[in-house]
Amino acid sequence: MPVILAPQDYDRWLDPTAQTLSLLDFLKPYAADDLEAYAVSKMVNNPRFDIPQCLEPI
DSSP, rough: OOOOOGGGGHHHHOTTTOOHHHHHGGGGGOOGGGGGOOOOGGGGTTTTTTTTGGGGGG
16 A cells, blocks of 8 residues: 555655654554545546546445
């Protein structure tokens, strides 16, 4: 799973002077309650479509 950051954590994650050990607390599963899953069009898998409708729930 990729790292998912809250907006308030962006600066800390991108800080080039940050110590690796101080960033380890970001490497944990993201809270499922904060995620939303929904079906999208098959256009998502087609590079010919770069339109907002690709991400609309169906």
